[in-house]
Amino acid sequence: NAGVTQTPKFRILKIGQSMTLQCTQDMNHNYMYWYRQDPGMGLKLIYYSVGAGITDKGEVPNGYNVSRSTTEDFPLRLELAAPSQTSVYFCASSRQGTDQLTDTQYFGPGTRLTVL
Amino acid sequence: QKEVEQDPGPLSVPEGAIVSLNCTYSNSAFQYFMWYRQYSRKGPELLMYTYSSGNKEDGRFTAQVDKSSKYISLFIRDSQPSDSATYLCAMSGPGGLTGGGNKLTFGTGTQLKVEL
Numbered sequence: 001n002a003g004v005t006q007t008p009k010f011r012i013l014k015i016g017q018s019m020t021l022q023c024t025q026d027m028n029h030n031y032m033y034w035y036r037q038d039p040g041m042g043l044k045l046i047y048y049s050v051g052a053g054i055t056d057k058g059e060v061p062n063g064y065n066v067s068r069s070t071t072e073d074f075p076l077r078l079e080l081a082a083p084s085q086t087s088v089y090f091c092a093s094s095r096q097g098t099d100q101l102t103d104t105q106y107f108g109p110g111t112r113l114t115v116l
Numbered sequence: 117q118k119e120v121e122q123d124p125g126p127l128s129v130p131e132g133a134i135v136s137l138n139c140t141y142s143n144s145a146f147q148y149f150m151w152y153r154q155y156s157r158k159g160p161e162l163l164m165y166t167y168s169s170g171n172k173e174d175g176r177f178t179a180q181v182d183k184s185s186k187y188i189s190l191f192i193r194d195s196q197p198s199d200s201a202t203y204l205c206a207m208s209g210p211g212g213l214t215g216g217g218n219k220l221t222f223g224t225g226t227q228l229k230v231e232l
Contacts (some may be wrong), residue, residue, distance in 0.1 A: 004159070040124065042222040043160070058200070059219055090159050101148075104213050105220075107159030 002026055004108035006091050012114045020077040021111050023091030029057040031094045032074040033105065034058075034066065043090065049074055050096070075094040081115045088112050119143050122205055122223030131232055135192040139205035142186065146207040146221075149181050150174045151190045153183045154202045154225065163203075164190070165213055197231045 007022045025030030025032065036045040049068040063085060065077040074093075078085060092105040119139035122139045137151075146162055148167055162193040166172045168201040169183045188226075192199055 025176070040224055042122075042224045043206075043220075044222075045219045092159070102165075102213055104162045104165075107161065109159050110157070 001089055004091055004093055006089075006108040006111050008040065008111060009109070010112045012116060013078075015042065015081060015083065016115060017081050018077070018079050019081065019113075019114070020090055021078075021091075023074045023076070023108060024072050025074075025091075025093040025106075025108075026072065026094070027093060027106065028071060029093035029106075030071070030096045033092040033094075034074070034076045035090045035092065036085075037090060037096050037110075046089075047078065048078070078113075083115050086113060086115050117142055119221050120205060120207060122225045123226055124224055126227040126229060128229045128231060129195055131195060131197060131230055132194075133195050133230070135195050135199070135228060135230075137190040137203050137205075137226050137228070138190060139188050139207075140186055141188070141207055141221075143209075143221070144183075145187070145208070145209045147210055148208045149179070149188045150206040150208075150213060150220075151177075152204040152206060152222075153205060154203070161206055162213070168213055192228075195228075197230050197232060200229045 004025045035043045044060045047066040049055045054097045056094040090106040094105045095103045120141045150165040151163045153163045154160040164179045166179045166181045172179045176193045180189045202225040204225045206220045
């Protein structure tokens, strides 16, 4: 049981390039999330998904896209990378079962992205 | 004013010391109060949570919530070098520990170092 895995661990992009950050969970969780963490700013929610085929915007969705074709995978797409997207990106998942109020989020190890 | 304020530290203490970590908040709708621990280059993991006001104890860790003052604390007794990490507070409304339909609001994190 690997939990939440993210690839790549590190990436340097040039301005205007695009890339996909991969996230996979093997816990059969319904909900998945993407956050970014900037120094001095805390974690900000980018997008989340409540199940396959359903996604919704979080607090800072501009410049990103997501899709959820399976329960396990929730990739995050950056289309035109900008220096403001330099950050550490975390994927998370939660079960949202019968006791939803105390279900917790499990985070992946993160992807460190630099846009130059 | 940020919804959640947290002293970023860094906080350096000797092994065995009692550590006090704190957050203040402005949104009176918050009901669930969480503490996440994040080791260097890792994702956050839920350490403890409290619903509404009061104290909760788990081993060397105690979480306190004072809703009247909009102030939460995490106390670590007999601190160990293995407690060295960044501690993030997080809060949500009635949606539970994942926020339900609403986001979690994270503090910026306090970096703690416990020295031998």
